[in-house]
Amino acid sequence: MNFINAALLRFVLIPSALYRKIGVNTQQLKVILNAKLIMDDRRPNTFQQIKKSRNNKPIRFATLGTMLLSALMGLLFLISFMFGKSYETKLTIYFSFYVITLASILIADFTGVLIDVRDNFIILPKPVSDKTFVVSRLLHIFIHVCKLVIPMILPAIVFLILNKGVISIIPFLFVTLMATLFIIFLINACYILILKLTTPSKFQSIISYIQIAFAILFYAGYQLVPRLMDEISISQYEISEYAGIILLPTYWFAGAWQQLYGWDNTLQLWLCLTLTIMVPLLSIWIVIKYFAPSFNQKLSMITGSTGEFLNTDKPAKKNASSFYSSMLSKLFTKKGVERISFLFTWKMMLRSSDFKMKVYPAIGYIVVVIVATLIRDKTFSFADVASQTKHGIFYTLALIYCSNLLLIAALGQITMYEKYKAAWIFFITPVAHPGKLISGSIKAAIAQFFFPLVLAIFIFITSLAGPIAIPNLLLGIANELLVTAIAAYMGVSKLPFSSPQQIDSGNTIRVLAAMTLGIVVAFIHYLLYRIIVFVSIFAALSFVASWYIFNAVSNLSWQKIYRTYNEI
Amino acid sequence: MKPIISLKNLYKNYGSRPVLKGIDIQIYPGQVIGYIGPNGAGKSTTVKILCGLITDYEGQVYVKDMNLRDHLVEVKRNIGYVPELAELYDVLTPIEFLSMMAELYNMNKDIALERITKMLAAFGLTNNMNDRMDTFSKGMRQKVLIISGLLHNPDIIILDEPLSGLDANSVIIVKELLSKLAKDGKTIFYCSHMMDVVEKVSDRIILINEGSVIADGTFDELKQQQGDKSLEKIFANLTAKDSLSTAADQLINAFNYPN
16 A cells, blocks of 8 residues: 555544444454555556556556546646636636536546445445444545545645735635535435436446536536637636626635635625535535435445346337348348348447447537537638538538547447457357458448438538539548548457457557548548549549458458457 | 367467366267366366367367368357356347357358247246346356357357356256257267266266376276266365365364464
């Protein structure tokens, strides 16, 4: 255990006498926390996963990595002090960053780290009292939050000392504490609400959707907030002038700081201070009083597969949605292994929560980027697209050539699956050309993530600009397919859903290469745009070339693939 | 008679650690082989080589006179493999999963579907056949795995601890099934730790330890060599370095501190 964990453990055990008074076995408490902290230290964070794929040394000092990352985040938050006239404004923005970031980190950690379902098998059967167990869990959460929060607020503390003096730190720490409590109980309430509303087996997938939403919100915040701020001249902006601002929790925290530091004594600031103190405390009380009793019991049911299994009396009905996918499979693939792989991948992409977690945020990011671009560019108009002016052509091409971002995200994930060892089925069956498994899965990704979007774009642009745009649209689509096919050919050696979730540096390089190639091709296309003859010829050539490359992928032999596998 | 499977001088290392040290086995059509050995003896490795999961081995493997290296795909077509509690794409339903397996074996879709439905029904899974397998218990998953190995009616069936997780009734079903398959002339390669089952189902027992074959013969032959004992005892005699009852004594004596 590293010195940070050791120090934090010693710190939380200071009031041991008090714990004993309420009936906690402090000996057991120390042992449990000690084990949890050691495990935390060996669990890789995203930062260390990259290193792990290179050398197989066991993960150590994950804590230090996490703290470093969170300090970097905190440094980034300092941007907020550039905005607005008053510290009320600056701190409102600061706390908005703080709340969103911490909440999005914690909501993931709560399932993974803090509510460890293995506790049910390991700790609960031992003679450990409920009180000891609950206190150990709370203290573990406290330690975990400390490790994130302390480095995160450190940059702001330094900034405040330099600009407002040492005394400004005391109200800041107090307000941050309240904000943190607010976040923790917001997440808790959110968990409890989900557990009340749905079955524990759906819990994990709902949490993952919330994480996706947070990730998008987070990204949107960083993209849009500075741009919106740009509109309303950065330094003269005053947030407290808005009437409804009192409804924003992060404004309460900023107002509370202002009241405690400046002692301005306005009604609004007093209200902020009251809310800052009352809301977190009240929410703790509500959670403990009304929700917590059934919480642990319900949580223990999240274990999933082994605990409960369906034993329905009625035979379940077959899914009707398979009609659409089987129609597409006939359109895109040859009969046999390729079609099997297409249908398999299609289903897995829709059902694997792992896959959805990694790919669906990309949909949100793309929407955010488009909105951000449109907000920034005041000169954009649909009339330009309709009459295909220079500006309109630029937007038409940008739309087509960005439409495969989603596909790229999906392709990066279709080889990965939590239970990747299930891929044994591809190795024991008489599959002559494993390339067909790969080409089938790539085509499924194209059909699910590229085809609908590109069809919508095609209809949208054609209805605006008329049939004149069709050759160019076809060329754009063909080029995107070609780029995808080339990227697939360069990178494939893995079967669908057959390798563990890891950051593959080769994959990143391939994505970057594919995007660069896409940009180059798009630029050439832009130059040729008005020469319809060329455009038509190139479109045909591009389609033929991608068909050819897909064929090459589907003929890959086992020799190419066995290099990556042996130990399934 | 020609052997249906023949392993010649089979070697395999994991890094610098040898797992198989020259295995030589000839298996004849219709035999039920009980392949036993302690943990880490190399049982699973042998099975994985036969099924085409491991390809970087030394030595030769022939199945139906075909060299495994040159005719991998054709060999796979002749083998059915039932792994022990293997990972599954469990967001699929049994019907979806088994249909996919059937198609990978190039089976006709309609025949496959009918066979799958019948086999699932025989195991009492009719009501669950369109449920996703992530809600299944261990035993239900194992039943699906057993079906996946038999579905294409292969001549050679390789079972790696197939009874794991099954309840007592299903164990009886599978044991009966094995003897019926043997009567039909299937060659069965049965890996297990359950000596009483191996003793009953197999007509030839091969015992390996630390990567080499140390006993090979019918149960009666083994009894003649080792004295009239149960297979469990014979196994212990041949593979345990120290007396097992001494180990049990040591475990019990661990309580005696501070005497």
